[in-house]
Amino acid sequence: MNTAAERKHTFFANTVADEQEYVSKTIYNVDHFNLWYGDDQALYDVTLAIPENQVTAIIGPSGCGKSTFIKSLNRMVELVPSVKMNGSISYAGQDIFSSGYKVEQLRTDVGMVFQNPNPFPKSIYENVAYGPKIHGIRKKKVLDEIVEKSLKGAALWDEVKDRLQENASGLSGGQQQRLCIARCLAIEPDVILMDEPTSALDPIATAKVEELVQSLKKDYSIVIVTHNMQQAARISDKTAFFLNGEVVEFEHTDKLFSNPEDRRTEDYITGRFG
Amino acid sequence: MNLVDKQTVQSSMTKRLVKNRLANSLFFLAAAFGIVVLAILLYRIYSEGMGYLDWNFLTSFASRFPEEAGIKAAIVGSLWLMAVTAPVSLLLGVGTAIYLEEYAKENKVTRFIRMNISNLAGVPSVVFGLLGLTVFVRLMEMGRSIMAGGLTMSLLILPIIVVSSQEAIRAIPKEQYEASFAMGATRWQTVLRVVLPAAIPGILTGGILALSRAIGETAPLLMIGALSFIAYLPENVWSGFTVLPIQIFNWTGRPQEEFHLVASSGIIVLLIVLLLMNSIAVLIRNKFSK
Ligand SMILES: Nc1ncnc2c1ncn2[C@@H]1O[C@H](COP(=O)(O)OP(=O)(O)OP(=O)(O)O)[C@@H](O)[C@H]1O
Ligand SMILES: [Mg+2]
Numbered sequence: 001m002n003t004a005a006e007r008k009h010t011f012f013a014n015t016v017a018d019e020q021e022y023v024s025k026t027i028y029n030v031d032h033f034n035l036w037y038g039d040d041q042a043l044y045d046v047t048l049a050i051p052e053n054q055v056t057a058i059i060g061p062s063g064c065g066k067s068t069f070i071k072s073l074n075r076m077v078e079l080v081p082s083v084k085m086n087g088s089i090s091y092a093g094q095d096i097f098s099s100g101y102k103v104e105q106l107r108t109d110v111g112m113v114f115q116n117p118n119p120f121p122k123s124i125y126e127n128v129a130y131g132p133k134i135h136g137i138r139k140k141k142v143l144d145e146i147v148e149k150s151l152k153g154a155a156l157w158d159e160v161k162d163r164l165q166e167n168a169s170g171l172s173g174g175q176q177q178r179l180c181i182a183r184c185l186a187i188e189p190d191v192i193l194m195d196e197p198t199s200a201l202d203p204i205a206t207a208k209v210e211e212l213v214q215s216l217k218k219d220y221s222i223v224i225v226t227h228n229m230q231q232a233a234r235i236s237d238k239t240a241f242f243l244n245g246e247v248v249e250f251e252h253t254d255k256l257f258s259n260p261e262d263r264r265t266e267d268y269i270t271g272r273f274g
Numbered sequence: 275m276n277l278v279d280k281q282t283v284q285s286s287m288t289k290r291l292v293k294n295r296l297a298n299s300l301f302f303l304a305a306a307f308g309i310v311v312l313a314i315l316l317y318r319i320y321s322e323g324m325g326y327l328d329w330n331f332l333t334s335f336a337s338r339f340p341e342e343a344g345i346k347a348a349i350v351g352s353l354w355l356m357a358v359t360a361p362v363s364l365l366l367g368v369g370t371a372i373y374l375e376e377y378a379k380e381n382k383v384t385r386f387i388r389m390n391i392s393n394l395a396g397v398p399s400v401v402f403g404l405l406g407l408t409v410f411v412r413l414m415e416m417g418r419s420i421m422a423g424g425l426t427m428s429l430l431i432l433p434i435i436v437v438s439s440q441e442a443i444r445a446i447p448k449e450q451y452e453a454s455f456a457m458g459a460t461r462w463q464t465v466l467r468v469v470l471p472a473a474i475p476g477i478l479t480g481g482i483l484a485l486s487r488a489i490g491e492t493a494p495l496l497m498i499g500a501l502s503f504i505a506y507l508p509e510n511v512w513s514g515f516t517v518l519p520i521q522i523f524n525w526t527g528r529p530q531e532e533f534h535l536v537a538s539s540g541i542i543v544l545l546i547v548l549l550l551m552n553s554i555a556v557l558i559r560n561k562f563s564k
Pocket of ligand 2 (some may be wrong): 066067068
């Protein structure tokens with residue numbers, strides 16, 4: 001039953017990039033995926049498989065399509081009216097763009113944390129309870145439990161347990177971001193998408209969020225966009241390097257950072273551009 | 275060599291300062307003009323109207339004798355009218371705004387509707403009176419009732435409510451929508467739990483200002499034939515009625531000098547009602563903006 005988690009741990013015991021065979025199920029399969037905003041193509045022929053219960057990092061220079069890609073994974077990109085796409089993305093074996101596929105279901109299974117903390121102008125409690133409530137959970141006792149568990153999961157409980165009814169806008173930026181993570185955990189997703197979750201945070205808050213990501217990955221598959229290559233190297237298992245809307249290289253993190261195959265990857269990670 | 279000649283700077287300095295002071299006084303005069311005229315008007319109404327303004331005035335019906343004339347029927351009539359106009363215009367107006375902002379696909383029809391709603395806000399109120407007369411009074415056979423008047427007024431202020439509600443909805447940051455949708459919420463859940471709570475202060479403020487416009491409107495109600503001399507209170511929405519501005523209008527039209535003073539008393543009552551409504555709008559805005 002716990003095989004995914006166990007596999008995760010064995011994998012971690014042998015993190016060294018040897019010829020070891022990494023066994024991990026694929027949760028997302030992206031196949032020849034193209035995306036346009038109006039007439040401007042933002043993603044070119046993206047093909048990659050995102051592993052289950054691991055941390056996948058997306059790196060690349062500004063404007064290369066990282067956000068566009070991660071928002072395609074839960075179809076949030078469709079909120080932009082001019083978007084056109086082709087190719088396929090399948091989640092848990094099902095094409096998420098096939099007709100009849102319920103986008104609400106997808107977004108229940110796949111949570112998202114945004115670049116800038118975006119708590120609702122409601123109380124801390126109501127922020128976390130939002131997801132469960134819209135999915136029909138009404139019982140106060142259950143909600144209380146979910147709120148506590150999620151806030152603990154996001155390492156925020158101790159800081160806010162005495163002021164759950166206060167407005168979330170009174171929290172610091174780092175606390176707000178962890179609140180958003182808690183809000184995302186509250187619907188118990190299988191995958192968490194994070195778009196530069198630490199770019200608005202100071203180093204201490206960043207360290208907390210990174211720690212959190214490490215502790216979350218035994219239960220969740222995580223895809224994280226980051227500008228920060230050290231961060232990608234620290235926390236991820238696999239890394240995809242995007243450039244101008246293309247995936248240049250998608251490799252195990254250690255391999256990609258120690259021994260990149262593509263010249264452009266090397267240039268980027270050694271800081272020669274980007 | 276200096277490109278900026280100190281001499282030129284010095285000599286133009288005085289000129290610039292004088293111009294600035296001139297502009298200052300001109301704008302002050304412009305602002306003062308309106309305020310002075312308003313003050314004179316208010317003073318005249320106050321000094322003329324206070325004489326007749328007493329408890330009797332508020333609790334008596336219209337009369338042929340100025341000393342006995344009261345404004346009871348008009349106050350109650352205005353309240354009845356609001357009881358029809360407020361719910362109808364708010365429901366329709368907010369509904370339209372939500373549809374246009376949240377559900378409508380961006381196409382020619384939507385753009386056409388959007389454009390015309392702003393145009394409707396500029397249509398003279400008599401035209402709405404004519405519309406009410408044709409559709410509600412005659413076609414739907416409502417007669418010269420509160421219902422017909424209330425619906426006509428609803429149409430009149432609908433564009434204002436739609437536009438102000440649209441603005442309130444548009445002011446909500448897109449991040450709030452993203453947060454809700456990313457959690458698997460439907461459009462309707464997002465509207466109900468994120469959009470409306472955030473937009474309600476703006477919607478209510480706009481709504482109350484629109485309603486206070488309706489309370490002061492005369493022309494459309496004259497068109498559909500509101501009464502100006504009644505000595506009974508409306509019993510239900512199908513009764514005939516009069517409202518404050520019509521009663522005032524009627525008094526000012528009488529030959530006897532005394533009735534003009536009574537009209538001033540009526541205006542004071544109307545102004546107090548408007549002031550109350552505007553204060554409520556301000557209160558709501560302050561309460562929610564905290
Ligand atoms: N809503 C939009 N409408 C039109 N073009 C867009 C939109 N969003 C992004 N783009 C374009 O798509 C390309 C990729 O943008 P994207 O936001 O995915 O980049 P990014 O890699 O996330 O950059 P950053 O690191 O700065 O966040 C850019 O050229 C951008 O201008
Ligand atoms: Mg981005």
